[in-house]
Structure formats: C-alpha cells, structure tokens
Amino acid sequence: MLTLLNRWRSQPGGPSNASAFIRVLESPKSSVSDKVLVLKAFNDWDVLVNTWFEVADALPAVEKLLDVTAFPEHSSAALLVSKVYFCLEQYERALEFALRGDFNVVPAPRVGLGNDAEYVNKIIETAIDTYKIMSQQGIAAPQQLRELVDKIVARNLDNREIWYVISLGFETTNLPMIEKAISAMPAELNVKNQTTLVETLNRVVNGAFDRSFRFKVINTVIKTYLKCPSPDMSKICECYVLTDNAESAADTITDLISRNLSTRSYQIAFDLYETASQGFLDRVLRRFEQQEQPADAKSMEKVHSILKGHETVKAYLDFYVRHNHTDSVLMEEIKENIRTASAHNALLISNGLMQYGTTCDDFLRNNLSWVSKATNWNKFNAVASLGLIHHGQEASAMKVLDPYLPKESVEGFGFKEGGAMLAYGLIHAKHGDATAMSTLAQWLKTAENEPVRHGACLGFGIAGLGSSSVSGYEKIREVLQRDEAVSGESAGIAMGLIMAGNLNQEVFNELKQYTVDTQHDKTQRGIRTGLACASFGLQGDAEPYITEAIGAKSNPMLRSTGICMLSMAYAGTGSPDVVRRLLEKVATDPNLDVKRYATIGIGFVLSKDPNTCLSYVSMLTEHFNGHVRYGAAMALGIACAGTGNMEAIGLIEPMISDKEGFVRKGALLSLSLIMCQQTDYTCPKVNGFRKQLLKKIGEKNEDSLVKFGAIIAQGLLDIGGQNAAVSLHNSDGQPDMGSMVGMMCFLHGWFWHSMHFFIALAAKPSCLVMVNENLKIPVLDYVCHANSQKFAYPPRAESKKDKDIKKVETVVLSITGKKNALKKAAAAEEKKRREAAAAAALHAAAQSSSSASGGAAAGAAGEDEKMEVDQQGKPKKEKAPEKDTKPIHRLCNPARVITAQRNLITISDPRSYSPMKPLYKGGIIVSDRIDKEREEKLVSEVVAQVSLPASSSNAELKPPQPFEINLTDY
Template sequence: MASAAVAKGTGMKKGQGEAHATLTSAQGLIALLDEDDDRLRAHALKQLDRVVPDLWFEVSSSIATIEALYEDESFTERSLAALLASKVFYHLGELQESLTYALCAGKLFDVTERSDYVQTIVGKCIDEYVKRREKAEVSGEEVQIDSRLEAIVQRMFSRCLEDGQLEQAIGIALDSCQLDLLRAVAEHGQFDKDLLTYALNVCKNLIVSRKFREKALRLMVDLYKQLPQPDWVVISQCLMFLDEPAAVAEILRDLLSKDADSVLLAYQIAFDLFENEQPQFLSRVSDFVEGASKAVAVKEEEGAAQPMDADSQDATPSGAGDVKQEASGAEDPSLDKLQSILQGDVPVKLHLEFLHSKTKTDYTILKNLKASVETRNSVCHSAIIFANALMYMGTTVDTFLREHLDWLARATNWAKFSATAGLGVIHRGQLTQGQFLMAPYLPSEGSSGSPFSEGGALYALGLMHCDKGKVIRDFLLQSLRNATSEVVQHGACLGIGLAALGTDDEEVFEDLKNALYTDSAVAGEAAGIAIGLLSVGTGSDKTEQMLAYAHDTQHEKITRGLALGCALISYGREESADALILQLCQDQNPILRYGGMFSIGLAYSGTMSNFAIQKLLHFAVSDVSDDVRRAAVMCLGFVMYSQPDQCPHTVALLSESFNPHVRYGVAMALGIACAGTGMKEALAILTVLSKDAVDFVRQGALIATSMVLLQQPESKVQPFRKRLDKIVSDKHEDVMCKMGAIISVGLIDAGGRNVNIRLRSRNGFPRLLSVVGLAVFTQYWYWYPLSYFLSLPLSPAALIGLNDKLEMPKFDVVSKCKPSVFAYAQPVESSGSILVGRAPTAVLSTTAKAKARQAKKEDAKKSSSGEAEKMETEDEEREKQQKEEEKKAEEEKKAKAAADATEELKENPTRVVPSQERHMQYLEGSRFTPIAGGSRSAGIVLLKDNEPGKECEIVSIPVTTEAPANTEPPPPEPFEFNSNLD
C-alpha cells in the first residue's frame, strides 16, 4: 500500500516505471516527510533531492520539516536532509544558509558535480575560508575555522590537481594563504616556468596580506631556483621586494665569476633593479658586492702568504708567485661596470644622452604660448615657464630661456624662485656639473643676490640630483645651515630632501628639524616635506615627533607639510602603517586628516586593497572638510594604479557629485591611476569634467587628460591639442583653467616627447620615485613650486641596447606596425594655431602635368610676340619651379611609401612608447639578441654578440657632462717684431 500511495501522490504517469517517472508535483513526496517510518522519509528525501531543481518552490514550503529531520539525531539520513535543505536555500537565494547545510551534508555534497548549485556553493565556501584565513594572517590571531569548511576546500583542491587545472589550484592555495598547498602543486610534477610566472603575478597583484606575500615570494624564489635554468632576473626582483640585498649581491658576484653571457646577465639584473627606483636598496647591494670582493681579495692574499713545502716550492715556476699576486690585486673591469650601474652613473648617463639626442620638442609651441598670454598675467607667465621645464626635461636644452631673458626677468618673488628651479628639471641628470650650471644663482659668501633665486637654485640642485645626491649633500647641508632667509631655507630643505631621498640620514634629519623648529611657516612647510622624503618608506618613529609639533604649531603650512611628511614615511608599509593611519584619520584637525588620506594612499599604493578603498570612499562622502574629501578621492588613484581599468568604474558616480572638490579629486585619481594608458573609459569621464562649470575642476581634468594621453598615438592626442589651443587662445577663459591648459601643453610633450609616466616597473613592482613625485606634485593646489615634482615620475620611453662594454652598438629592430601610428607630432606653424601641427601638403602628379601644359601655351604666345629676353628669364624661373615641383613630388612619393609601409626599422637607441612594445621584434638572424630573452622590447637591454670577433660600429652621442676646465681665451701665438718692414 505504501508503494501505491507513493505512486499516486507523486503523479507518476500511467505505464511508466518508477525509475523513469516524470513528476509534475512534489506534494506526495512532501506528505511522506510526516510519516513515522524512517524508510519512507528517507525515500521521500532522495526523491525530493532529484526533483528540487524543478520543484523547489513547492519544497520550500516544507523547509522547516526538512530542517527538523536534520536536527533529529535519531534519524539515520540526517546528511541527506541537510543536502536537501542546502539546495532549497540555494534556490531561495540564501547562500549563507545554503553553505551551512552543505557543510552539514558532509560527503554527500559532491564537489565534482558540474551543476550551478555546486559551483556556487563551492565558490562561497572558498570565499568564506579565504576570508577567515586572511583575517588570521593579517591580525596574527588564531581564528577558528570549521573543519568541514576546510575539508571541502581540500577536496576542491585535490579535484583541481586530478583534472590538471593547476592555475585554479594555485589560486586556491594563494587565496587561502596556505603555502603547503602551493608546495603540493609544485610537487605535482607539471610546475613549469609559465605556472611560476602566473603564481608570481598572483602574489604581486592579488594577495592582500603583506606578511603572507613575503612568505609566498620566498617560496617563489626557492621554486625558481629549482628550475633547470633559473630565471635570475625574476629571482633578484623578488629578493628586492623582500629587502635582501646580501642575497642579490651573492647572485651578482656568482654571475660575474662565470662566462661572458653570465656577466651580461648580471649587468641586465642591475639595470632592472635600477628601474625599480629603490636607491637605498641598490646602495646596500653595491656595498655587499664591494665587501665580498674585498673579502675574496684578502683571502687570496692570505693563501698566497702561507709558507709552501720544499716540493711545492721546487715545482712552482719562477715568477709564478708574482703573477698570481698581480692577478689578485688587479681590478676587475666587470666588477667596476657593475658598480657603476648599481650606483646609477651608467643608466643616468644613458638616459641623458637619449633625451638630449632624440628631443623633438617644438620650439614654436612655446613662442606661440608666450605670444598668446598677456604679459601682466603672472599665473600664466609662471605656467609657461613650468611648461618649458617639462617640455625640455632632461634634455639640457635651455634655448627658450636664454632667448627670452627680458620676458623671463618679469618673474618676481616666488615666481623667480620657481623659474630658477625649472633649470633643475631641464638639466636633470647632470650629476657631474650641476653645481657649475647653477653657480650664477647659488648663494655664496658676500653675494647680495635675490634670496628667491638662491632658494630656487638650491631646489634645482635637488631636482637635478634626485636620490643620487652624495656629491651635492654637503653643499646643500652647509647652505641650509648658513641660510638667514626663510626663502633660502625653503629651497635648501626641498633640495636636501630630494638629494638624500630615502637615506634616513640622522645628520640631515637634525638640520631639517632645526629648520622646522624656527616656526617659520615657509621654511617649516618645506622641512616637514623634506623629512618625509628623507625617511620615505622606512616607517620611522620620527612620525611621533612630527605629529607632536604639528599639534603645537599655529601655522597651517607647517602642519600640512608635516602631515604630508608622515604620509611619505608610511609609503608601502601597508598594514604596519594602520596605527598611524588611524591616528591621523581620527584627528580633529582637518589638515591632519588630509594627511591621513595620503597615508592610506601611499601605504597601500598599487595594492588594490579593499580596506584602503573602502576607507577612502567613506571619507570621500562623509568628511566635513572639502580638502579631506578631495584628497580621499584623489588617493584612490594611488591605491588602484596596478589595475587601472578598475578606477573609472569606481569613481564614475563620484564624478557626478555636487561637490566640485570631489569632482576635481576624481579627475586627478584618473590621471594618476591611468597615466599613459589612453584608456577610453577614463577619457570619457575626463571629457565631461573638462566642461565643468567650476574652473579648478576643468583645470584638474585638463592636467589629468594629458597624463592619460602621454605617449599615445597622435591620432588620439590631436583632438585634445585642439581643445587646449582653443582654451589658451580664448581671452575670456578663466585664469585657473588657462593655467591647467598651459601645464597640459608642457606635459603632453614632456622630455622632448620621449618620456612617459610609469608607476610600476616592467617587472610589476612599484617605482618609489614616481609614486612619491606624483604625491608631492598634487600639493601644487596649495604651493605652486611643488609642481616641479611632476618631473620625477617622467622616465624615458626608449629601447637602449648595450654590449658587454656597456657601449651602444649599431643595430636595428623592427616595429611591426605602420610608422605613422607612433610617429612624432607634426611641427606647428609659426602663426595661426598655437599647438596643432600643420597637415602635410599633398602634390598630385596631374597638377604638375597641367602646369606643364599651361607653361607650353604661354611659351607659344611669348615666342610669337618676340619677347625673347623676357621669355629667357621666365624659362629660368620655370625650370626652377619645375625642380621644386619635382622635389615635392619626390617627397610626396616618400610620404606615400611611408604611409603604405606596414613596418619600420628603428636604430639603436630609439623611442618605443608603451603601446608600441608589443609590436617590436628583433630581426631574424640578427647579430645582437637580448641576453635575458627575446621579449624585451623596451628599457636598457643587454645584447649578446653572436659574432664576437667581427668589428662593430658604436653609436656615439656627445653630451657635455664636464665643466670646462678653463673659460679664458687661449693666449696668442708667439711672434717676432721686425722694425725694418714698411
């Protein structure tokens, strides 16, 4: 009777067996759940489990009964009841409840099933497990994790291994912060270099906890070393992040002691480490390399000094001891070259030569800008000087300033300070003659020069020697000690902060602290920023003294400088900076909360940390201070620059805020996060903001747009140039907006159109100097001279190939795309438009033929009239005109050939913009190939010579880097006076 009741209640169709039943209602099965017989209830649960995907809406009405069956400990099929309850809750959208009952179902929850239910709940399970593991890893406390949750994750991990889905297994291992699982993947037997690269990218971009990221990178280093051919470049990058200079020095020393290819690889590692802009790490690596060399030399000398027995003395050839001693004492040229790279001498020189020789800055643009702006407008006057500094950044070309000295002399007071500082940007990298170049402006004994020029010159020296200021350190310190004017103190503080960046030098700190304690608003602000630059990224306890003085002083400028200094000290510290962040964010002083926003942005820069993003968004919409809200939105750019495509979606709603400060922050956030990407989503938001009703919002949008469009194809940039042209030439435009347009003009053509903004190196690690430079540049809102920090993140977009002698051999690479796509902008006409280049004039062959026919007709008329002399003159003119037309036709032919070309040969060194890198290829059978693999298409690349015995032509780029020894004219040649001559 029970079977009949089941058949009747389930609506089984007549003539069908029970195995092939199609249910139209679950009411009969649901009724069986109330029976006393456990077998009937178990049967009902099994059948309901099969039909719940189709009839869950009926089963959900009895969810209480199903839950009661699970809670009945005497019921033998409790796990089945839990599984059914989990599926019902899944269909109801209650995923947390569904996960809870899925855990209670135990092994009945089959992770190998391919249904949407299993995939969703497994994902939820892994997310919950990862969340708890992350909490335990970040807080360092023990967090209780359900063993059933762990069992499901383990089963899912095993399934990934069995199915060969190793990337998913790596994701589970790293997301759940379990290195033992990652080792299990490595021991699986298929862990090759591609999988290691994937795991490394996950470590760099997706792991939240810094502590676990460091543990994972240490494991990555071990796994990379176990490869048949270890990738020493990647290993060195990981060790740099782990702050282990001794290990990097050991790798470099080991490579130097091997064959020629290994020596080249050591040079390549050193150049790659330099690109990460970690000057203090490189300095320690250099010290370890030098120390190891001295230790080896001492050991060899001690070995040579030990007495030998008679037999060995007899066996030793005469003079061999002397040769060995000379060899041990001789200098190692490869070691000297490595040290010159680590200390920055070679890469800085190469960048200087490249920017000097390849500059394509259009001088006419600056002349047109100068002519279009009223001479009495000091804001635009200073903006043009700044634009000139950016356009010629690092090129050593100061022609515009020299030719317009009268116009330049109109700058007074702080404008003169800024104009002098601009020379430091133009001559950036002139390490050997920086002091000589700035000598006319620098303070000296008995001089009565302008303190604004003297302060600006000291600031310029800092910009010139940024993070490589050993040569200039003592001079700047002495200038700071001797300074009696707060203006000179201001320039000296900024200069020494830049020159000693990241050194945490105690002597420099004491002098800066003395300048701070003078309680001068001007000098104190610079001293606060300089202390932050000095100890950037160290997490130093100096912040306690800085915050104490920030609360004591009455000057807002000093408080702001100290707040920014604290933010710089917390750079890259992540969760270890949380205590400082909390203290700043909870302060009643809005200026210190402003510093708290930058502390979040810099501490978590490039991490995509949810904690940081949520914190910034909270302050962006809730703080009572406009400055804090603007800074909070702006700092989203620093947190998100590692994944720039996420930033436009995050700030899209904020761009429609009623508060103009928030809208300005959105513009700058997009400029920072999406710099050099040309991202359409970012440009769409910035285009709207550039038409905002508020002038400073338009200013920020224009500057940010130029940052995003930097080094993009001219087809993208041309419409923006036209917009800038219209704004600059419009006499009725607001000064703030016009200032932003002029700065944008300089930035879009920065460094002779050969530089780009990169906040991450090509290996994916943050670039300290670039991030710090942008952070301080944003303070131009309060203090215009700080805008020159924008030169710090500008780095050459170049391919520079070097041989084993660190010379540039002459060789070609091919760009597999149309030359016109990445060509330089066309030159601008001297009149008319200010910024937009002229289009090339096309001369058709039919036009030339028509002119020739017309000329023949005129000749016939003139011959009949007998005007021979006139005809002869006209013949000469016509021949001249014909030659010009032929020349134009030839140029047209060349232009057409270039337009039709699908690839382009480029000589070493050459400009390679970021979007062009994927199109660059080395010629097949080329004599020179990259030592670190064929994928390197930009940066400084060490080249292996495949024909070492053959003579090679070297590219020479002369740049004056030494001060002239004698500026006096040469003496006249000796002569004899003869009085007998008439």
C-alpha cells in the same frame, strides 16, 4: 516495509505517488527502522528525481528527525533535506544540511542522468564561494565548512590540480593552503610546475594583497623556484625588491658573476636601479663589501657602476640630448601671449619640463631680457628650472650653476641662490651620492635666509629620495624647528622624501605633534605631503598611523593628512576596501581639502586599473562640489596617465568649461597627463587639445589660474623634449616610488608653484637602449612593424614668417579703364585681320590651349595696368612632403619607442645580439654579441651642452657699420 519499497521502486515508469511513504516519515507512530528505510530509499536519485516535489512538503518532518538525539540516521536525514533544497535551487540551504550529513566529495559512480555528480559539483561550488566570502569579510568559517574545503583541496592535490589550490589560496588569502600546494610538487620540477610557480609569483606580485601575506608567499615560492634547473633570476630579484631582501639580491648577482654570467648580472643590476630605492641599493653595495671579491673583478666593478646609477644616467642623458625635439617656435608663441607675472612664472616651469634632461637652455639664452623680468619667487623658479634642463649632468652641475650659487654672501633675499640649490637637487634627483649630499648639507647649514633654506631643503630631499638616512633626516629637522613658514613647509616635505616608504612610529609621532603645535598652515601642509610620501607602499603597516590621523575629529589638517597617507600606502594595489573608505570621506567629511584629497586618492589606489577607476569616479566628475570635481579630474589623470584613454577624456573634456577656474585648470592638467606622448593614431583628440591649450593661453579674458594650468599642461605634453611620458609604474608594472612621490608633490602645487618641478620624478624616457657586455651602445637597427607616421612626433608649430600671407586685393587706378578700352579696340582690329588667314588654326588652338593662352594674354594685358601691393610678400608654394605609407620602418639604437609601439619592435638582425630581456620592456637592455668575430661598431657619444649662462659672458655686441643717407631725392 522493505518489500513494499522494492515493489514501489520497480514499478513500470519509475516510482510515483510517494504520499504513503511520506506519511511514514511524518507519523510519530512509525517505527524508527521504517523511517530509516524510507530515508535511504528517498536518498536514491532514481527515486528522488520523480518525487522530490512531494518530499518537499514533508521537509519540516524530516528536519525534526535531526533534533531527535536517539534517531540513528541523522546523516541520511540531513542529506535528504540537502538534496531536496538542491532541487528547489536553494543552494545555501542545501550546503547547510550537506555539512550536517554524510556528504561525499567524490560523486558515486553511476550510469544514467548523473544527478549525483551535478549535486556534488554544485555543493562544492557553493561551499567554495561561501568560504571565499567569509574569508574576504574576515569571518571565521565553521568547522564543518573548513573540513569540507580541506577534503576538496586534498582531492585536487591528488589529481595534481595544484594551480587550482593555489588560486583558491590567493582568493581566500590562506597561506597554509598555498604552502601545502607548493610542497605537494615533486622534487624534480617539470615544465608545468615551473610555469605554475612563475604564475604564482606574477599573481602575488600584481595582486592586491596585504604586504605581510605577499612577503610570506613570495618567500615560500622562491625557496621552491630556486630548485628549478634554469630559474628566471630577474624575476627572483624583482621579488627580493618587493620583500626588501637586499642581501639575497646581492648574493644572486655575485653568484651569476662567479658562474660567468656577467651579462645577466648587468641586466639585473640595471633593473634593480630602476625599481629599488636608494636605501635598498646602498645595502646591496654594502653586502658586496662583506663578500669575498670574485675572480672577475672587472665585472663586479661594472655592477658597482650600474648600481650607483652612473650607467643609467649616462645612457638616458645621451638619449635625451640625441633625440631632443622641443618646439622652440611654440615656446616663442606662448611667450608673446604672456602679460602677467603668473604666466611668466608658468612658462619658466614649463620650459624646464619641456627641456627635461636635454641640457638645451636656448630659450633662456635667447630671451635674457624677458627672463630678467622674473623677481622674487619667479626668479627662484627660473634658476631652479636649470636643474630640470640639466638633469643627469652631474659632473658639470657646479659649473652650470656656479653663477647662481652663493659666494661669500647672499645677494638680496637669496631667491637666486635658493633656486640654484633646488636645481642642484633636481640634477641629482633620486641619485644623491655622498658628494652631492654633503654639498647640500653644507649649504643647508650655512643658509642665512628663508628662500635659501627652502631651496636647500627641497634639493636635499629630492636628491636623497628614499635613502632613509637618519643623519639627513636630523639635518632637515633642525630647519623645521626654526618655526618658519616657507622653510618649514619645504622641511616637512624633505623629511618625508628622505623617509619615503619607511615611516616609523617615532617619525609619525614627531611630525604629527609638530602639525598640532605650529601656527603656520604652510608648514602643516608640507608635513602632510611629507607623511604621505613616507607612507608609500606600507599598506597594513601604516594602518595604525592612518587610523590615528583620520580619527582627529576636530583637526581637518590631520584628517586630510590621514587621507593622503592612506592613498600612498595603498598606491597601485587596487584595494576595493580602501576605495570605499575614500568614497566615504568624500561623502561625509565637511572639509574641502579632505574631499579633494580623498577623490584624488582613488586615482592613486587604482593607478594599475584605469577602467575600474573610471567606474568609481565617473559620477564624481558631475559633483556639485568644485573640489570634488577637481579631484575627479586629477584622479583620472593619475590613473590613466599616458594611456590616451578615450572614455576618461570624454569625462574630463566638459570640465574645461567648468564655472570654477581651478576645476578648468585641473581638467587641462589631467588631459595633458592622459594624452602625453599620444599621436593621432593612438588618440585622435590630441591635436585638438594642443590647439585648445594655445587658445586658452591667448584668451585675454581667461582666468590667470587657468592660463597657468594651460602653460604647465603644455610642458607636460612635451616633457623631456617629447621623448618622455609620465608613468606611475615601472616596466614590471609595479608602483614606482619616485613616480608616486613625485605626483604627490606635484599635487602640492595647488598651494605652492615651485612643487610643479617634482612631476619630473614621474617622467620615464620612452627609449630602447641596447648595450653590449662592455656597457657601450652598439650600432644596431630595430624594425617597427607599423607605419612610421603612427608614432611620429607631433607636427611643429609654424612661425609667423612661414605662415601664408593673405593675398592683398589689387588696387585699380582710374586711368586703367581708358587704357583697357583702347587696347580692347586695337585687339579687335587685329583679330579681324587674322580671321581670314588663320581661322582653322585659331579654331584648333581654341580647343587645345584656350585657357593657357587666355591666362597669358590677360597677364600681359594687365601688366602695366595693375599696381600690385606687397608683391614680394608672396611665398613660393612648396610641395607637401610625401607621407610614408610603408607598413614597417627602421629605428636606430638608441631608439625612441613609445609605450604603444613596444610590442611591435624586433631586432633587424636577430643573429647579431641576444637581449637579456624582452624588447617590449623598454629601457636599457643588456645583450650578448652572438657573432664575436664580426667587427662591432659603437654609436658615437653625443656631447651635452655645458657652458656658462649667457648672462655671465663678457662679450659685447659689435656696433653696426657706418652709413650715410642722402635726402636730396626725397
């Protein structure tokens, strides 16, 4: 048999017509040794390339050999079957039999067509894909497949292809594989390995991974990354925040100060204040107290000041006040179009958003009689809006709010006092120090009526956001147990704000049971929002609570609570499984609140990936159910906030004309979120949308709900004096607790108007503030490599006085015709007398200045004949300002830099300062002064507006001067 095979293989043109040898495999009379020889011959690619289509007909016979226990060459038979299936392009079957055969990961060295290499690579590719799919679906891979993957991984590690193995570990969420790849790195890490570790951190930080898996990977990577000669400590501290490792973050800062790297420690402290919760920062400060004081006590004192928020609040307050660009004329125009209490309330809230952090309350001062029309809860909101206006002005908070705070007894029903307490919380939002919290706790304890308790609860919750204070939680719980509707609603929200990101079994059981027991739907809705806030970022840790809530078949309030918890627990993760669960509830749950919140939840989960959100939500914008359409609009607004995404705008614009008023309101709010701080250059539709808002506000027949939404939308467009933008992520791209929680509370505005204030938690200043090693703002210029018009403020609205007055038609009197005839005759005679003497001169003049002389003559002739009406009303024509066409422009520190502009910014003099992080990150950046000998100039501080409200002033208007009128001439 062997001789026949050799002759057949060596025949000219290669082997062909293999039917005789195939019969050997099929015949039961053939000897085992002959079958083995034939199998080995066919396994050679030189033979199989020309005969695989004949062998394919005999596959059943070859597969039967695998079932014969006594057959010695099972591996050869399985390998032949695998290769034939490979030729048939049935790769899954080829992998199945390759695993049963003696499959070699490394292709055999050959010369020629390289079929073996092609086969091996395809089997490896199919094996990896199958392993990924099974891992993602939670199916245990068979032992043979795991062994093959281990061989592939070992081969890659031998070839130093570490990043490939790490990527495979991420795609299959295989922690041991990632640990094996990292441990395979050499002791002395080179630049390539350091880059691999940084990429690993970026991948795990930005990817949609389970929380526990993320923590384990980060801890594994950091242990190795710290061995690098110069690790990025900012990146490491970012990871400490994600893993909730406050102690290591504190140790890192202390170590930097001890190594005379104070400037870098300041930058890390600023970043921690921006990204970490209050509870995390408190643990960092407590860790400092347990350590020995470093030699550089002044640097540690500055770090304390930064982590307590004093420096950030001061810098942002200076920026907002310095760059305030609120359009007061626009506010007056909106005010003139307001005819209802609802719109009056909306403008008070909108004014607070527009003036957020600017300390400018001129609109309220200049319209005291109009503001005084606010009654009951409108009065509550009017006073509460001062908290937005004076946000960050913590030292003067009591002075600003003193006229409204309760004295010995509460006036009336306490709406003014309750609003003042919420305002106090808004001034200290996310930054409630011990003094502020004790003050709010005292007000809460002594509150005598529901509006006061309502304002105190909300103020306490927003000031203590994320503090996880057990004592604060218990104080709010006492209000909840009073079983009042309004204060119960605020108490449920406040409890969730305090425990944000730190939900536990005890809190969940308590609030869930109270939801079932209470008869107040307002309290139930407040607890729903509170539990959603408490679930932020917990991912898999919140699954037991979410499953229990969603599983309440007979209680739609608990089901909607579970949906909100699911959305917040996975906010910003981009998890496709969570999105599928939400879509399932949109389709199957009969409750409208569940449908609406499930649709909105898609925006929270996919807030990092607007394009994916568009693909999921696009069809829902045309859903037959109005609540789903509203949810789709808000989901797009959340996911695309501040991006100016034209595709999202195109989907939402038709909804402005929806038949349902609440859908039209949602469309306006969503568009304002998307177009916030956009220009004609970044979003061509923004100016048209601004005009559309004013049109909606002014239309008499428009629904009051839509007008309310349009006025709030205007406030969102110009939030922070047009110097802020709504963003749900921090500068590192991670979901921001304050922003996500603020957006969830803002959505509660569907039920309660006062919750619209909470959107300010998601407002991020569009600034670039460079500070020196003394935390002072130096005089410094930036260069923006783009035309200044591309990122300029929107044009201000024109006041009525400035608008062009239409020209009034001239009134022609009856005597005018007679006078015209006489003057025409006199002009004709004069013309005849001059024709002879000056014909040539007149002919030349006619060609050079006929139009000018004719116009002057007409003006002179008509001067006495025409009676001009309202002659003084004609405005003087002014030349339009010339547009800046320069390709670059300069900005002064601190500068207004919007998101689209960040990548275009550089320091005008790179030799002056060395920033601790890239300028495109924005925010507060600490810098080292390069030239220490050069004199450093500092930016003069801006004085914030701190004064008592105009209503408290005792000054009286002076009477007008006396005058006399003589009527004898009339």
